[in-house]
Amino acid sequence: xxxxxxxxxxxxxxxxxxxxxxxxxxxxxxxxxxxxxxxxxxxxxxxxxxxxxxxxxxxxxxxxxxxxxxxxxxxxxxxxxxxxxxxxxx
Amino acid sequence: xxxxxxxxxxxxxxxxxxxxxxxxxxxxxxxxxxxxxxxxxxxxxxxxxxxxxxxxxxxxxxxxxxxxxxxxxxxxxxxxxxxxxxxxxx
DNA sequence: GCCACAATTCGATCATGGTCGAATCGATGA
DNA sequence: TCATCGATTCGACCATGATCGAATTGTGGC
Numbered sequence: 001x002x003x004x005x006x007x008x009x010x011x012x013x014x015x016x017x018x019x020x021x022x023x024x025x026x027x028x029x030x031x032x033x034x035x036x037x038x039x040x041x042x043x044x045x046x047x048x049x050x051x052x053x054x055x056x057x058x059x060x061x062x063x064x065x066x067x068x069x070x071x072x073x074x075x076x077x078x079x080x081x082x083x084x085x086x087x088x089x090x
Numbered sequence: 091x092x093x094x095x096x097x098x099x100x101x102x103x104x105x106x107x108x109x110x111x112x113x114x115x116x117x118x119x120x121x122x123x124x125x126x127x128x129x130x131x132x133x134x135x136x137x138x139x140x141x142x143x144x145x146x147x148x149x150x151x152x153x154x155x156x157x158x159x160x161x162x163x164x165x166x167x168x169x170x171x172x173x174x175x176x177x178x179x180x
Numbered sequence: 181g182c183c184a185c186a187a188t189t190c191g192a193t194c195a196t197g198g199t200c201g202a203a204t205c206g207a208t209g210a
Numbered sequence: 211t212c213a214t215c216g217a218t219t220c221g222a223c224c225a226t227g228a229t230c231g232a233a234t235t236g237t238g239g240c
Binding site: 001005009011036037039040043044047058060061062 | 226227228229230231232236237238
């Protein structure tokens, strides 16, 4: 799945935005953000991890998620802004 | 289909980028840009029209496509940049 | 060691989007 | 009026991604 397709999903987008805003969050904190069942949340978090956009760390029973350090560059590469389109307009 | 999902497709992204770069183009000019069969190109152009990102105009047998005037705003709303994520980082 | 909790994984199924081959439509030229 | 062209639409099918219900795994407390 391309990075663009990864972030084009509203659930994953909300998760990324929350991690960007608040730094590290555990899965239980992300549950209300994702607004999906726990197993579906795990699925989306795995997609984000596989895309290199977030990292995870065990903390006892809990797992903490953080925006990956290269996430901004990956997003910038995958997500040209509307400005790129506007800048190229005649 | 959300605007984000609309532009997350590589075919449609290429079409938008071409129209942003060159203004108006007819379907036959967009054929090599889309890199898909003519009927599939029509399908993607319809998705872009329905999303309000492009407009079309008949010119005899030909149909011209142009980036819609509100496309930049729609894209900006749907496509937050990585900078938005970075700006919100702690 | 057992139980509860947090989190993940699994196989099956569902839903949506994309492609296919063919047909249709509208415009143009002879 | 007919044939051709550019473009679109159609119904069927395919492919991929998302959800579901259940099971599993790892950790911590007693």
